[in-house]
Amino acid sequence: MRDVTSILPLSLETVSFLGEGRKLVDAVSLVVPAGGVTVLLGPNGAGKSLMLRLCHGLLTPSEGRVHWAAGATGRAKRHAMVFQKPIMLRRSVEANIDHALASAGVARLERRERAWAALQRFGLLERATQPARLLSGGEQQRLAIARAWSLRPELLFLDEPTSQLDPAATRQIEELLTGLVAEGITVLMSTHDLGQAKRLADRVLFLHRGRLIEDSLAEYFFVEPQTIAARAFLAGDLIW
Template identity: 80%
Template sequence: MRDVASILPLAVDAVSFLGDGRRLIDGLSFDMPAGGLAVLLGPNGAGKSLTLRLCHGLLTPSQGRIRWAAGAEGRSRRHAMVFQKPIMLRRSVEANIAHALAAAGISGSERRDRARDALARFGLSERATQAARLLSGGEQQRLAIARAWALRPELLFLDEPTSQLDPAATRQIEELLSGLVAEGITVLMSTHDLGQARRLASRVLFLHRGRLIEDASAQSFFAQPASPEARAFLAGELIW
């Protein structure tokens, strides 16, 4: 189903990003090996969304490099991103998935099969012909994840995927994400929800003012954060 060689690990090497005359990301370095769900945590303005966009290639680092596994540049792109507010095309639910597949160069017959598999996998088959923009917020986020899943990514980037959802829709998305990780998809996501991070994360990357302050297992981060910034954040005392 996929090329034999993996695009992972992803290596972020001393990456900085400048914007509006300021250093918004400052010397960021970490690796993303295959497997698990890593969470980017930090207060507003810490650089979580920027980090995801840099990794996905939507932004170019001002300094440093972002590298995929050796030779990955010559293979098909196998990473996808889902944004905080899903972008829905003025098309049906199924056509939204088919459009993404067409843009990725997937042929007509395979495109139809993949789109229908994605609809079934994410509980949207009965909505296939409905206008995507008429879906509820939770359904739109499910569609956005289904659209990304249909591309068969090895690594999925998620930017605050449940921040605008009610508790029931949030629970659905969390269950889907756990299922994706169980399928072998690696996930890097940002969230402000500490409870969600505790429930889902195997690893925490804690950012503050564009710098990586801690990179630890979720268990050790929540049990005994190593930095004063992380301790203040978990106590609700680090706002910016």
């Protein structure tokens, strides 16, 4: 999916975000290159969700800069976000995808083609005409990912996408994410599930008190974390 007009890498340069009278994200610098799964880990309040929203553009940094690859400014947005609790419109399953495509400026005939491709790709074709809000939790999350996929993103942000799902639905979502990465989509996600992080992550960004204190390949992070806070987190001694 990456080409000469790629929006990646995504770079953060000393990004901070102020709230509640303090820095909730504190001078974070990092680069997200194309490919693989990068997982944000950290205890509750570490700033994981804020980081995703800053990267996606839902929040504006109080300090610092978030920017895409050179020359990407002004190009059609090719990143999408899936939230912990997916937002379902009071419409059918198909209409939820169609609305996202219409908002992105996709022409009507192409919208139908893309919507049906997404429904088929994510196992929702038989649910196409049903109200989206009547789907199970796992189906709603699949729809949210299908909706994002229909926008043809290079980079997909996910905020704890399986935290409210049972083990079977979680396994389905993980399999879908593995398939998306194989298609060339880059994933940046947060999770509170260490098992999931071990299964999916190529790289781990560990946040603590709004600061990025470890940036490591997953295979090294889980075997030999470099900071006291990360070791305590993996041992279960930091409050989530």
